Amino acid sequence: SAVISQKPSRDICQRGTSLTIQCQVDSQVTMMFWYRQQPGQSLTLIATANQGSEATYESGFVIDKFPISRPNLTFSTLTVSNMSPEDSSIYLCSVEGGQAGSLNTEAFFGQGTRLTVV
Amino acid sequence: GEDVEQSLFLSVREGDSSVINCTYTDSSSTYLYWYKQEPGAGLQLLTYIFSNMDMKQDQRLTVLLNKKDKHLSLRIADTQTGDSAIYFCAESSTTSGTYKYIFGTGTRLKVLA
Numbered sequence: 001s002a003v004i005s006q007k008p009s010r011d012i013c014q015r016g017t018s019l020t021i022q023c024q025v026d027s028q029v030t031m032m033f034w035y036r037q038q039p040g041q042s043l044t045l046i047a048t049a050n051q052g053s054e055a056t057y058e059s060g061f062v063i064d065k066f067p068i069s070r071p072n073l074t075f076s077t078l079t080v081s082n083m084s085p086e087d088s089s090i091y092l093c094s095v096e097g098g099q100a101g102s103l104n105t106e107a108f109f110g111q112g113t114r115l116t117v118v
Numbered sequence: 119g120e121d122v123e124q125s126l127f128l129s130v131r132e133g134d135s136s137v138i139n140c141t142y143t144d145s146s147s148t149y150l151y152w153y154k155q156e157p158g159a160g161l162q163l164l165t166y167i168f169s170n171m172d173m174k175q176d177q178r179l180t181v182l183l184n185k186k187d188k189h190l191s192l193r194i195a196d197t198q199t200g201d202s203a204i205y206f207c208a209e210s211s212t213t214s215g216t217y218k219y220i221f222g223t224g225t226r227l228k229v230l231a
Contacts, residue, residue: 033218041224042206042221042223042224043161107163110160
């Protein structure tokens with residue numbers, strides 16, 4: 001299993017500012033994922049971050065708005081830039097894990113960052 | 119593209135069984151998952167089923183998979199107030215060589231005492 005620490009757990013930000021969310025994993029992982037969960041909705045994948053390469057963004061998400069860093073195998077950050085009230089959401093960091101020798105994988109999640117933009 | 123759908127709400131009385139349903143579109147999914155999200159928390163894996171299985175039982179949880187109809191269900195026996203949460207169905211999918219999870223919309227389960 002993997003233990004993920006995400007911070008801040010919540011924040012209230014002024015529109016036009018930026019917030020950087022940190023994700024720390026207790027083991028080395030190749031891929032880290034950033035999701036957004038808007039109120040009452042499911043999780044939407046923002047991007048996949050591999051160490052040593054640029055993040056891969058899903059349709060509808062761009063690097064200028066959601067820059068991601070992945071400096072090593074245990075850490076990543078997601079920045080929400082030039083925020084507007086529409087960015088109010090829960091942002092979740094996730095990694096993949098699984099039992100050695102098993103084909104199965106499981107996604108582990110941080111507790112999320114609840115962002116409110118006013 | 120891939121899509122996973124669930125009903126949004128379910129309300130049951132304590133001690134009854136809950137059945138949460140999910141439909142998905144990607145027939146190549148190898149594993150299907152059920153995650154639980156309690157208020158203010160991240161998602162926690164409850165159980166999963168391999169796509170060549172029809173059923174999996176794990177204590178109070180029973181997962182049924184109808185691969186022909188692409189229908190997945192989660193049955194919680196003897197539902198307790200602590201089971202109140204949002205339940206997400208998810209499939210793992212490989213698109214253009216990229217491995218990712220597709221989550222359903224989530225079903226909010228409310229257990230009445």
